[in-house]
Each structure stands twice: as C-alpha cells, then as structure tokens.
Amino acid sequence: MASTKAILAGLGAISALAAGTGINPCAAAAPAGPDLKRKQPEIERIVGAISPRRIEATIRKLVGFHTRHTMSETESDTVGIGAARRWIRSEFERCNAANGGRLQVAFDSHVAPVSRRISRPTEIVNVVATLPGTQEGAKDRIYVVSGHYDSRNTDVMDEKGYAPGANDDASGTAAVMEMACVMSRHQFDATIVFMTVAAEEQGLLGAAHWAEQAKQQKLDIAGMFTNDIIGSSRDEHGKIDDKQVRLFAEGIPVEKEMSEAVRTLVQTGGENDSISRQLARHVKEQGERYVPGFKVSVVQRRDRYLRGGDHMPFLERGYAALRFTEPNEDFKHQHQNVRTENGVVIGDMPEYNDYNYIAKVARVNAAALATLALAPAAPRMVQLRTAQLENDSTLVWQANVEPDLAGYRIVWRDTTAADWQGARWVGNVTEAKVPLSKDNYFFGVQAVDKDGNASVAAYPVPLR
Template sequence: MHPVLKTLSILLLAGAGARVVQAAPPADAPLPARQAEIDAIVREISPQRIQAYVEKLAGFGTRHTMSETESDTRGIGAARRWIKAELERCGAGRLDVQFQSHVHPVAPRIPRPTEIVNVVATLPGTQAASKDRYYVVSGHYDSRVTDVMNATADAPGADDDASGTAAVIEMACVMARHTFDASLVFMTVAAEEQGLYGSGDYAAKAKAAGVNIAGMLNNDIIGSAHDEHGKLDNAEVRLFAEGVPPVKETTPALRTLLQTGGENDSITRQLARHVKETGERYVPGFKVNIVYRRDRYLRGGDHSPFLDAGYAAVRFTEPHEDFDHQHQDLRTEHGKRIGDLPEYVDPDYVAQVARVNAASLASLALAPTAPRDVKVRTANLDNGTDLVWAPNTEPDLAGYRIVWRETTAPQWQGAQFVGNVTAYRLDLSKDNLLFGVQAVDKDGNVSPATYPVPAR
C-alpha cells in the first residue's frame, strides 16, 4: 500500500466508528504528507537567475506605463517583449505565452489613451476534472519615480517590482518542467503604478467569462532583506489577507459568515492559511506572517481587483519597506544613494519568497478543489457538530479531512481524516470551535479548507 494511503487508513480507522471526545484540539494533529515533487521545485529556484532577471529589467531604463514602446533597449515595450521571449524560451512546448492588452481611456494617471499590456503564461492542468481550475501568480513590471506621471526619467524599479516580476518568471520557468492537475497562470502586469489597470482588466475579463480562479498570489516589493536602518531581516515575509470585504451592501453569504463568527474564515483567509502552512513546511526557517488586512494601511496592489471580483487573493511583501529605495528619483543625498536600484535587492531573499510561492502553487494545483456546500446541521440542539458536504469529482480523491481551531486561534489546531464520506459527526462543540473541511487526494495533497455554513 502507498505509504500515504497507509497513513490515511490508520487515521480513518482511528476515527471511524468512534467519536472525537477530546475537549481541546490535539497538539499533534497530522499534517499533510510532504511531496517529493514539491521539494524538487523548491530546490530548483535559483537566486542567480533571479538576480539576472532583476538586472535585465532595471536595464531598460524606465518601464513606466507610458514610456517608450518602439525601442528594443529602453522602455516598457522592450521590457514586455523581453519578458514574453524569456517565458517562451524557458517554457517551450509547455507554457502558452500571450500578450493580453486593452486600450485604457484617459484617467487621473493616464493623460492619453494608452495600451496596457500584460504578459500571461499559462501552464495547462493535466487532469480533466481539475484543468479548468486556475491559480494565478503575479508581479507588476511597470515602474515609476517620484512624479508618477514622469515617463522619461530613469526608473529602474528593482524592488518595486522587478523583484516580483523576476520571481514570477523564475517560477514559470521551473514549474513548466512539472505537471499539475489544475492550471497555473504566471502573469506580469502593467499599469500597477497608474491605477492597477493591467490586473484590473484581467480580473474583470476572467469574472465576466466565469473563469474559476481558485486563488491568486500577488508578489509586489519582495526584494529587500533590510529595513530602513540597515538591519537584516531575511527570515520572514508578510502575507496580506483580507477577511470581511469592504462592500457597500452585505450579501446573504457575508451576513451568514458574520452571524456564525466566521470573520476570519473568508476564502482569502483560508488561502492564506494554506500558503502559510505549505510555505513554512517546504521552506524551513522562513516565516510567513499573515497580516489581517487587504494590503498595507490604505494602500493597494494587483490582488485588489481579484478580491473585488470575488476571488481569493493575497499579497506578498517584504517585512520592512525602505522608502528611500521606492518611488524615488535617482540621486545622492548626504552621501546616500536614493532610488530603486538593483544593488538594494537581495536575490537570496527573493528566492526564499519565490520558494514559498512555488510550493504553495504546486500544492494547490496538485490537490483536489476545496469541498463544496459544506454545512453544519442545526436541526437539533446538542453539544456536538454534524458536518455534511457535496462530493468532489476528482478521480484520485482519497477522502476528506476535518480541521478545527479555537475561535481566537489564527491557524488550524486539530485535524482528523474521516475517509471518503460526505457527512461526519464530531463530539466537539460548534459553539466553542471553528471548523473547516479539506479534500485529500491519494498522494496526500490537501486542499484549502471550506468554512461550513448552517444547514437551514
């Protein structure tokens, strides 16, 4: 018997026919199995290639959205053609690389109608039941200086956001050599600095077409391992994850989430938990700090349009931003160089963030989809919890895993594999704990959790 299946069978036998009677979640709840293929992907991420990508992007002088488009050596046109060519080269025969563009009308930061061009590389999934489920990872390749309308001054944009763009290119090139059940989209977008117009166009078109984007990871400003005082901090990254969306009108689904105390169990928070657990497992010693906000205080990024479209989306950002090396005219003040230059980017740190991304994407794309229609039966008053859900359709499904935590705990604390069933009862109180249901395949890949709603 496959060792993962043997482990799952042991867990099932321990739980089947008996109820979970512990008053508190166990500290040693079984984790999903570690996958050799994901380990290999993580090992293949190269800081040297990332550094070369950052230097190449900075070498285009400026990548301002309204900069030069005809030159082969300077401006955003040269940058996007190079990105497309590099993705085509490294993903030959595996990646479908396309320009996705639209002409944006005049806007506060767009003084004339301007073509906004994203570079989109898709790695199609290989499982019929999963290939129409997509996971998107992005970085923005445009840059700016102090004056956001200055399209001619040198704007190397090394940290913001050649670092994120380089990570996406590196992930695409590495992961194109592997196969996944679900589809992956590696995307570098333009016009982030002018108003999130590249990502906004992609998200709007995906929503209108009914594309099943099950998760989106945005990498923006992931290049610096030092704070503004020069202190090294290279063992952690921030992951911004929205809870309750700032909608004008509360939807029935959102109202149910609030009524049941699920403010921290939105699809985005579930994605963040999965990324943290997976990333820290495959990149030991590197911490993913989930920040319970859409983005930095009153700021935004390319995941925001995906959130607005109803998709789960998170943002990676270095732990401390140094604003002397971001959105700045190049200059020297009091002997200090100011500007977003490659010399201030640490490729080893970018590689660590890329490894967390890659491990998370691989885990998500290999795992089954998160269970649907998960509900808590509420017909009878009792101190247990009866969960039901719709069956998954993947042919390699092994069963389901129920997870739980205290209402004040950020991460799952307890877990039990319950087999290939669509209902299960736990002698743990729905009054005192929060629950989720995950799908598990025969290799031990585990989906994000789905928060249960009341069965009326």
C-alpha cells in the same frame, strides 16, 4: 470553556495539524488516511530549483530598460516598457521551448482611456504564461500568480526619467518568471497562470483588466497571489530580517452592501474565515513546510494601511487573493528619483535587493501553488447541521469529482486561534460528526487526494 488541547488530551489524542496527522478524537480505530505529513518529492524538486542567480540576472535586465513607466517608449528594442514586455515574453517562450512546450504564452492587451494617472490613451499589455492542468475534473480550476513589471519615479507621470524599479516590482516580476520556468517542467492537475502585469503604478489597470475578463468568462479562479516589493531584507535602519515575508489576507470583503455570504460569515463569527484567509492558512502551512526556517507572517488586512496592489481587483470580483511583501519596506528605495542627498543614496536600484531573500519568497509561492494545483478543490456546499441542540457537531458537504480523491478531513481551532489546531480524517464520505461543540470551535472541511495533497479548508454555513 476547556481548550482544544485539553479536550483532545482527555480523549486520548493530541491534535497536531501542523505535523500533518489526521486525528480522530472519537475512536482509536479511525480509518487510515493518506500521509499528509510527508513532503512531496516533486514539490521539493521545484522548490530546490528556484535560483537566486537567475532572479538577479532577470532583475538587472529589467533595470537595464532605463524606465518601464506605463507611458514610456514602446518602439525601441532597448528602452521603455515596450522593450521590457517583449523581452519578458521572449523569456517565457525560451523556457517553454526548453521545457517541452507546456506553457501557453501571450500578450493580454487593452487600451486604457485618459484618467487621473493616464494622460493619453495608452495600450496596457500584460504578459501571460499559462500552464494548463492535465486532470479531468481539475484542469478548469485556475491559480494565478503575478508581479508588475512597470516602474515609476517620484512623479508618477514621469514617463522618461530613469526609473529602475528593481524592488518595486522587478523583484516580483523576476520571481514569477523564475517560477514559470521551473514549474513548467512539471505537470499539475489544475491550471497555473504566471502573469507579469502592467500599469500597477497607474491604478492597477493591467490586473483589473485581466480579472474583469476572468469574471466575464466565468473562469474558476480558485486563488491569486501577487508579489509586490519582495526584494529587500533590510529596513530603513539597516536591520536585516531575511527569515519572514508578510502575506496580506483580507477578512470581510469591502462591499457597499453586505452580500448573503458575507452576512452569514458575520452571523456565525467567521470574519476570520473568508476565502482569502483560508487560502492564506494553506500558503503559510505549505510554505513553512517546504522552506524550513522561513516564516509566512499573515497580516489580517487586505494590504498595507490604505495602500493597494494587483490582488485587489481580484478581491473586488469575489476571488480569493493575497499579497506577498517584504517585512520592512525602506521607502528611500521605492517611488523615488535616483539621487544622492547628504551622502545618502536614494532610489530603487538592484544593489539594494537581497537575491537569496527573493528566492525564498519565490519558493514559498511555488510550494503553495504546487500543492494547490495538485490537490483537489475545496469541498463545496459545506454545512453544519443545526436542527438539534447538541454538543456534537455534524458537517455535510458535496462530493468532489477528482478521480484521485482519497477522502476528507475535518479541521478545527479555538475561536481565538488564527490557525487550525486539530484534524480528523473521516474517509470518503459526505457527512461526519465530531464531539466538539459548534459554539466553541471553528470548523473547516478539506478534500485530500491519494498522495496526501490537501485542499484549502472550506468554511461551513448553517444547515437549518
């Protein structure tokens, strides 16, 4: 099989998706589409406004509550998880007042019964700031970004000991709060939910409650990011790597019985084209575009080996969800009582964070969220015609409803490639053919608006 590059060269066009070109390998007189290469000035302003100084101040304030253990003090104004959540809410409200009142700030509360990591019935409170979308046809589409504000010691049931949790996960919480304050100055077509969740360390309880409510209410959660342990660029040996972040993306969902959608993915070789992997491709492309010199390293796992985070309750309910985590964790500085052993300081304290690094990760998040919330939804009902035996590939899809839709483009890659390699702008149509074999390539269809914002790619299923 010839490579994609060789085929396109033979057709007189080299594909360059990363450069944002809409390549038409069929004809020189292709319809002109929006400029996908151009950076959006509004998104550049958002990315540029993310402040390491404010992130550091937020983290040190959270550390100052002594512990944020899920079962810690709730009545004090200075100590415990109750004081922490009230302060987080007050910060969201302060930003909201300064930015024109666009945020809807609320507690999301439920009582967790006794369980393996909950010794008594305990109120679990997420602090949620929602930035409603403004465009008809898009405002009901929701993107969620989270960090967990609870902390822990070596003993996960220790509710009174000093548990600063500066990296795990004041870093993710501060990133989410910073994004909310910066992004609420702007308007987006779709809705963005900035959420700091509780009880991650006790079993992902806060995230699970919110995700379950979303499922019951049939909310259109088009993507979810969690930021958990994004604070340090230094590994356990002292080596610094501040040029990348890991992005964990699930392939085939973990299910007791294979659903029809998963069965179709497996039958067509699309194990690397799950909705979470498609979302990860978008995050990588946009994050690296708007944060130059910083790499988004997609890890093809739902999380670190046999570990978990707050994206998992979303995955379990059928949503696309991803986890951001620093490249190399130093386990001396997480899930540990603060102490000194043999001259080595152990514990999750703020002096071990890299605040410029956290800001870079927050910028990647913000760029990805902004592009998603400004772009159209991924096309629905995308299918590949299979009625005829032919080497061309014909794709069909359902029309989008957004009023600023410009049209669609087809993207493709070799079956051994992780990221899209080629693209063809096809205009505002619902069917198009490309002279590439469905047997040799993976395809996707993206919806694009008039400003050049492209959706996540939708994977085609067979049309028999």
